Amino acid sequence: MIEDKNPQRTPIEQLGEFGLIDHLTRNFEIGQASTVKAIGDDAAVIHHEKQTVITTDMLVEGVHFDLSYVPLKHLGYKAVMVNLSDVYAMNAVASQVTVSIAVSSRFPVEALDELYDGIQLACKNYQVDLIGGDTTSSNSGLIISITAIGEQKEKEIVYRNGASDGDLLVVSGDIGAAYLGLQILEREKQVFKANPNNQPDIEAYSYLIERQLKPEARKDIPKLLEDLEVKPTSMIDLSDGLSSEIIHLCKNSKVGMKVYEDKIPLDPTVISACEEFNLDSTTVALSGGEDYELLFTVKQEDFPKIKANPSLSIIGHVVPEGEGIHLITRGGEQIAVKAMGWNSFESE
Amino acid sequence: MIEDKNPQRTPIEQLGEFGLIDHLTRNFEIGQASTVKAIGDDAAVIHHEKQTVITTDMLVEGVHFDLSYVPLKHLGYKAVMVNLSDVYAMNAVASQVTVSIAVSSRFPVEALDELYDGIQLACKNYQVDLIGGDTTSSNSGLIISITAIGEQKEKEIVYRNGASDGDLLVVSGDIGAAYLGLQILEREKQVFKANPNNQPDIEAYSYLIERQLKPEARKDIPKLLEDLEVKPTSMIDLSDGLSSEIIHLCKNSKVGMKVYEDKIPLDPTVISACEEFNLDSTTVALSGGEDYELLFTVKQEDFPKIKANPSLSIIGHVVPEGEGIHLITRGGEQIAVKAMGWNSFESE
Structure with a gap:
């Protein structure tokens, strides 16, 4: 790891709260027609012709x-x-974000510049406007609170509760990689602690690490589905792990599910890393989390429209609620799916 | 201070993240016609016919x-x-909020119940729906991030930048009380530390303490102005202190201001507490902050409509930018107004 021996460190106090906001947001451009007023007043103003979706993390x-x-x-x-x-x-188009940070004085302005460079790149790549936020000090560390806003016609919005018996369960991309990326980064951290001169050899894991450090939200999937003329009956994103999200869909839709182990899309590097870490790849896929793929159900009649699409994998189908939620293993065994996703309140 | 010797303490881990959200939000009701979907999906959905204002703190x-x-x-x-x-x-009507909290494990569920009781009371009193949020653990203390959403017709929204020469500067309610409330609470904390058996006598200060601990946002003012058929030319809320907010209005509107010391509305208890603390009441009013009153400018021709209103005080008027921003003291002196508001990044 190459260290800059003389990094510039401008204390935040030097700018003050308003100076800091001005400084951090000076290069952000407004591109959305629906943004009426961005940063600089008591509140931002937007004008959506359709319905507005709002989410915060x-x-x-x-x-x-x-x-x-x-x-x-x-x-x-x-x-x-x-x-x-x-x-x-939600099958919506993202249009705006607000970003609030609480940050301790151990962070110089230059560190926040880097953070905002990443935020700006995301806004640019995904065509969303930064329209507001708050910047304050914290007693310990960095906290980031983001609210994202999007727009969609009422009849195109997809909730978690529309799945019904016979629908197909579909996932975009491949899963499990982000979790393994985290394992590799944690391992390298321990190696570095033991011997700071050790040069990490992580090239073989670049896909896994990228999935962990720089995930891409699936902006393309709502667009693809629109082009294919498929409206999902229910949809959720994969943040906490496949099993946990399947359970959310089932609970909200009051249905059961059969998921086929051999259909779960895994990247070859996921399989090899699982061998190396002595982990079961299906467990990693079910419980890993942070994949930010989309999981959704479609009507059976839409099967021909999606079957050959390389971005989509059909991994199961909806059954009546009374039949429960099961994984069908490669050996044909039925195993009840339990929530095993990540929970920030769980003691380790 | 009466202490419950056996308070119930349910650890947050016992509920988990989703259980905790369900628990904390179980009694919230949805009352706004514009709320299409509240908590329980990937995002909330709202439908505003007018423009949407969004702010976060x-x-x-x-x-x-x-x-x-x-x-x-x-x-x-x-x-x-x-x-x-x-x-x-923004002269808008508030309709929804999202509430995110990061909380360390030293807080039992019962403490969060109290926090959410207050949030619920606010939602009820101000007729806004809780539509989303996030709940996570923190390593230290409690962080609350709220996003508020409102609605207003395009031509009724009031920005900070519309003030022009000759406009009158108006403030709602009275100011300085919240700052003094904080001084009293800080003093009582020191007294309690020195002698925990000392019974605080804070009845004389109840107005000041209430303004600090339980401020009320001026929902009534946009309504009053509508009834009076007055549209402010610019508006801001008093969070950081009168001087700082006046400067914001002036900078955004590219104007100067004359503010008259003898016109600043002070509650009698503010004046007596200032004497007790040996503070200058004008300084407290200008720099105190947290009053959450509204500060706005109106056209001179609207003077007859507002002059007799007990909720409104005319405290100054707009002058050309080149003339600067000044306080005219009781003695007739002109003093340049500088930002002296609260800044979370300032070292004490």
């Missing part, structure tokens, strides 16, 4: 991220992704 | 509040008020 240092291996720019990018992912899970 | 334990004298129920109430005040400062 808080990321806490030491709970959701570890700055010893998460670069601040990536953190800013990811914090926006986590929120946009929820907007896309 | 973060409150950090040890920075914005001290739990040794702020009851959690009051804190929840105030956290909502702080945000609604910004919505009213």
Whole structure:
């Protein structure tokens, strides 16, 4: 790890709260027609012709991220992704975000610049406007609270509660990689602690690490579904782990589910890393979390429209509620699916 | 101070994150026609016919509040008020809030119940729906991040930038009390530390303490102005102190201001407490902050409509930008107004 021996460290107090907001947001551009007024008044003003979707997430240092291996720019990018992912899970188009941070004085302005570089890149890549936020001091560490706003026609919004018997269960992309990326970063942290001169060899894991550090929300999926003329009957994003999200869909829709182990899409590097870490790849896929893929159900009649799509995998189907939620293993066994996702309040 | 010797303490881990959200929000009712979907999906959905205003604020334990004298129920109430005040400062009607908290395990569920009781009371009194949020653990203390959402017709929204030469400067209610309330609470904390058996005698200060602990956002003012057929030319809420907010209005509107010391509305208890604390009441009014009154400018021709209103005080008038921002003292002296408001990044 190359260290800058003379990094510039401007104390936040030098700018003050308003100076800091001005400084951090000076390069952000407004591109959305629906943004009437962004930063600079008591509140932002937007004008949506359709319905407005709003979601919010808080990321806490030491709970959701570890700055010893998460670069601040990536953190800013990811914090926006986590929120946009929820907007896309409503089948909506993201349009605006607000970003609030509480930060201790151990962070110089230059560190916050990096964080906001990542936020700005996310806003640019996903075409959302930064329209507001709050900046305050904290007694310990960094807390990021983001609210994402999107827009969609009433009849196109997809909730968690529309799945019904016979629907197909579909997931975008592949899963489990973000969790393994975290395992690798944690391992390298321990190696570095033991021997700071050790050069980490993480090239083989670059996909896994990228999925952990710089996930991409699936903005393309609502667009793809629109092009395919498929409206999901229910949808959710994969933040806490596949099993936990399947249970959410089932509970909200009052249905059961059969999920086929051999259909769960895994990247080859996930399989090899699981071997290396002596982990079961299905368990990783079910419980890992942070994949930010979309999980949704579609009517059986839509099968021909999605079956050949490389971005989508059909991994199961809906059954009546009384039949429960089960994983069908490669050996044909039925195992009840339990929530095993991540919970920030769980003691380790 | 009466202590419950056997308070119930349910650890948060016992409920888990989703259980906790369900528990804390179980008694909240949805009353706004514009709320399509509240808590329970990837995002909330709202449908505003008019423009949407959005504002967000973060409150950090040890920075914005001290739990040794702020009851959690009051804190929840105030956290909502702080945000609604910004919505009213846009001349809009508040309709929804999202509430995110990060909380350390030293807080039992019962403490969060109190916090949410205050949030619920605020939602009920101000007719806003709780539509979302996030609940996570923190390594230290309590952080509350609230986003408030409101609605208003495009032509009724009031920004900070519309003041022009000759406009009258108006403030609602009276100011300085919240700051003095804080001084009294801080003093009682020191007294209690020195002698825990001392019974505080704070009845004489009840107005000041209530203004600090349980402020009310001025929902009534946009309504009053509508009834009076007055549209402010610019408006801001008083969170950081009168001088700082006057400067914001002037900077945004590119104007100067003359403010008259003898016109600043002070409650009699503010004057007596200032004498007791050996503070200058004008300085307290200018720099105190947390009054959550509305400060706005109106056209001179609206003077007859507002002059006799007991909720409104005309405290100055707009002058050209080049003339600067001045306080005209009781003695007729002109003093340049400088920002002296509260800044969370300032070292004490």
